[in-house]
Amino acid sequence: MASISTDYKYINLNEQGTAMITGSTLKVIDLVMAKMAYGWTPEEIQINHRHLTMSQIHSAFAYYWEHKEQLDQEIQQEVEYVKKLRSQAVDSPFVTRLKDV
Numbered sequence: 001m002a003s004i005s006t007d008y009k010y011i012n013l014n015e016q017g018t019a020m021i022t023g024s025t026l027k028v029i030d031l032v033m034a035k036m037a038y039g040w041t042p043e044e045i046q047i048n049h050r051h052l053t054m055s056q057i058h059s060a061f062a063y064y065w066e067h068k069e070q071l072d073q074e075i076q077q078e079v080e081y082v083k084k085l086r087s088q089a090v091d092s093p094f095v096t097r098l099k100d101v
Contacts, residue, residue: 003022006019006063008059010023010059010060011059011060018074019060021052021060022056023056024052024056026052028060028063028064028071029074029075029078031045031057031064032061032075035061042057
């Protein structure tokens with residue numbers, strides 16, 4: 001899979017133009033969303049993603065702030081996609097039985 005370098009040492013764009021953390025499968029927005037959802041500091045993100053260095057984490061946040069408008073749109077698209085999937089999901093037979101009890 002080819003990637004495109006950016007001005008950020010630890011951030012590359014994949015073939016779809018998504019900002020990825022070099023050496024991982026995480027998107028920049030994955031870290032941003034973790035910070036939004038859990039209020040994690042960079043240190044807490046590193047505890048939960050031990051394969052990332054602090055340099056990678058800080059580079060991801062620097063990239064986010066430089067490209068905030070575009071990445072906020074990507075985050076919104078992901079949120080909308082999850083909402084759509086949830087609305088289409090049906091309960092498993094197990095969940096249905098639990099609700100009937």
